[in-house]
Structures are given as C-alpha cells and as structure tokens.
Amino acid sequence: MHYEIRVKxxxxxxxxxxxxxxQVSSDDGDxxxxxxxxxxxxxxxxxxxxxxxxxxELLAVDRSA
Numbered sequence: 885m886h887y888e889i890r891v892k893x894x895x896x897x898x899x900x901x902x903x904x905x906x907q908v909s910s911d912d913g914d915x916x917x918x919x920x921x922x923x924x925x926x927x928x929x930x931x932x933x934x935x936x937x938x939x940x941e942l943l944a945v946d947r948s949a
C-alpha cells in the first residue's frame with residue numbers, strides 16, 4: 885500500500901534513508917510529507933515510531949491503493 889505521512893517540522897530529502905527509502909519532501913509551511921510503498925502494518929508502525937523518536941508532531945496518515 886502507498887502511504888503519505890505528514891508531520892509538522894521540516895526535514896530535507898536526506899532523511900529518506902532513515903525512513904526506509906520513502907520520499908521525504910517539505911513544503912513552505914513547516915510540513916514534511918513522507919511518502920511511498922509500505923509493505924505491511926509492522927513496517928508502518930516502525931515508520932511511526934521513527935516519527936515519534938524524532939519528536940515530530942504527527943499531522944496525518946493517509947493510505948491509497
């Protein structure tokens with residue numbers, strides 16, 4: 885499944901490796917989107933734990949087919 889995780893704060897694209905190769909992009913409004921294919925729920929929970937560990941505020945998690 886494809887997921888988009890939006891967090892408050894600015895991360896640049898170099899964080900992609902930390903987030904298992906997902907695309908990391910920031911907009912002009914202090915919001916970062918982490919997007920890409922996530923293989924299963926365990927991998928999703930791992931990504932969310934990384935968001936928590938960085939102290940980022942979670943804004944949204946969206947799934948698409």
